[in-house]
Amino acid sequence: MRTSIFILFLASTFLVSNNIKAQELKPGFSKEEYIETLKINYKAHIAVNKWMDHTGVSDPQDFNFVYRSPLVAFDNIWDLWKHKSKSIALIAVQGSVQTDASFLANLYAAMIPAKGTLQLDKDFSFTYNLADNPNAAVHVGWFVAMAYMSKTIVPKIDSCYKAGVKDFILTGHSQGGGITFLLNSYLENLKKQGKLPADIRFKTYCSAGPKPGNLAYAYEYENMTAGGWAYNVVNTADWVPDVPFSVQTVNDFTAVNPFRGAKKAIKRMGFPQNIALKHIYNKMSKPSLRAQKNYQKYLGKMVSHAVENQIPNFITPEYYNSNYYVRTGNTIILFPDEAYYNVYSNDSTNPNIWTHHFPEPYMMLAEKLK
Numbered sequence: 001m002r003t004s005i006f007i008l009f010l011a012s013t014f015l016v017s018n019n020i021k022a023q024e025l026k027p028g029f030s031k032e033e034y035i036e037t038l039k040i041n042y043k044a045h046i047a048v049n050k051w052m053d054h055t056g057v058s059d060p061q062d063f064n065f066v067y068r069s070p071l072v073a074f075d076n077i078w079d080l081w082k083h084k085s086k087s088i089a090l091i092a093v094q095g096s097v098q099t100d101a102s103f104l105a106n107l108y109a110a111m112i113p114a115k116g117t118l119q120l121d122k123d124f125s126f127t128y129n130l131a132d133n134p135n136a137a138v139h140v141g142w143f144v145a146m147a148y149m150s151k152t153i154v155p156k157i158d159s160c161y162k163a164g165v166k167d168f169i170l171t172g173h174s175q176g177g178g179i180t181f182l183l184n185s186y187l188e189n190l191k192k193q194g195k196l197p198a199d200i201r202f203k204t205y206c207s208a209g210p211k212p213g214n215l216a217y218a219y220e221y222e223n224m225t226a227g228g229w230a231y232n233v234v235n236t237a238d239w240v241p242d243v244p245f246s247v248q249t250v251n252d253f254t255a256v257n258p259f260r261g262a263k264k265a266i267k268r269m270g271f272p273q274n275i276a277l278k279h280i281y282n283k284m285s286k287p288s289l290r291a292q293k294n295y296q297k298y299l300g301k302m303v304s305h306a307v308e309n310q311i312p313n314f315i316t317p318e319y320y321n322s323n324y325y326v327r328t329g330n331t332i333i334l335f336p337d338e339a340y341y342n343v344y345s346n347d348s349t350n351p352n353i354w355t356h357h358f359p360e361p362y363m364m365l366a367e368k369l370k
Helices: 002-022 031-046 100-107 140-162 175-192 215-224 262-268 273-310 338-343 359-366
Strands: 063-068 078-083 088-093 111-113 115-121 124-129 137-139 167-173 201-207 230-235 331-334
Touching: 031 063, 031 078, 031 088, 031 167, 031 201, 031 359, 078 140, 088 140, 088 175, 100 140, 100 175, 100 273, 111 115, 111 140, 115 140, 124 140, 124 175, 137 140, 137 175, 137 215, 140 175, 140 273, 167 175, 175 201, 175 215, 175 230, 230 359, 331 359, 338 359
Parallel strands: 088 167, 167 201, 201 230, 230 331
Antiparallel strands: 063 078, 078 088, 111 137, 115 124
């Protein structure tokens, strides 16, 4: 009897210690983790962006570089790093670089549904689920970049898992942050579908991330990553988190709202109230509806011709009729003070539009976080 109890004790101790070992990442924002990702994101940029050589960002302390992906889609790459002492792998998605193709991904700002199947090439059919809500929609340019990079990301995650790594940090700065939102959603849903092991843990640090999708997508993303598993770190002087432009129409509200049946309700009203209210309603709703159509026309259909030139055999997807982009995720605010502005000018005549966006100003502010 005592022998059985002792064996049971040893087994339970082994399982607990194994579980503790497997759970290297903890929920909650970590200043140290974020600063390390910022250093790695800088490394992901610097090999291509020689104009960033002046940036005073030191090398990562805790991670070693392992792998760089092939160049795909809009000149996109991602890097794999592994922790020196912990069983943690890190996936860093490169942000915008100084090529026409890279900036084309940002301009291709129409929306597509956050769930479905897209035929992106003659030999590339991509089935995905970023959100279950049929009203959820995301940025098509960053989605296409994510889809192409996923071809190498998912196999590398599988290889890491087979080597005993179950904890992954996902990160990206700037455009890389926008793509990382979508990557995070895609990978978490692969877990739900049983296409990735359920005990894999993803923790996400977007940095200077722009707006990746609409409100329905943001709600699902924030629910999916609740409990301290995803952050977007933003310098309030940086313009990049303000983009893409957002257009909200009466069609962007949730199902139960006072605007859906407004036209019918106005018709039922007596004269002359119905005429006056119809005039007011049209004045309020039509400009945003026209803006949304123009948005889709110019930043969807017209830009897609340039995309077809960049990506051979690219097949233009059907767009979602919305451009209601919103800030997404748990946001950590980097708030500039006088000392910051003494170094980085906020004068509107400053010709360098990237003054507040580089990793160096982010590093200066991040180090002041408590």
